[in-house]
Amino acid sequence: MSIDATLRLLAKARGLSASDIATAMRLPGAARAGVATVSAWLRGDKLPGSDQLDALARTFGVPASALLSELASTLDPARTKGEHELLAAYRMLNPRQRGALLEVARGMAGTANAKTRRAASR
CATH class of the missing domain: 1.10.260.40 (lambda repressor-like DNA-binding domains)
Structure with a gap:
């Protein structure tokens, strides 16, 4: 940005x-x-x-x-660019919002990783 x-x-x-x-x-x-x-x-x-x-x-x-x-x-x-935009947005959040965003991101990453593992095992 x-x-x-x-x-x-x-x-x-x-x-x-x-x-x-x-x-x-x-x-x-x-x-x-x-x-x-x-x-x-x-x-x-x-x-x-x-x-x-x-x-x-x-x-x-x-x-x-x-x-x-x-x-x-x-x-x-x-x-x-998206990573930098995400980081800039993250820095504007308060600590509680940052924690919530990290929780969502980790959950999404876990879902994506599970789908990748299932596809690779087929």
Whole structure:
């Protein structure tokens, strides 16, 4: 997922506007950014710098690496786009939701493995 898409999802999930994000980034110790700049990041017209990424991560309460998932996907060719999308979605869940999702995934994987074993034994 691109940085702009990740930022839009995080902003939507937390009910933050570009103005809210810019205001949060004006706190002491945060990299400053104006509303126009934040809006450009959300549209994908500009990319935030490293200090700004750190400030964005603090604003959204996520690790900076979560904002760079697209870059991570280009560095890990063993994962498919779907795997990266699933991981990005997983990271946005609360611990209870993560547990439920893992339970479902394990159940589905077990069903798929059982079908594969039956087909191979025929």
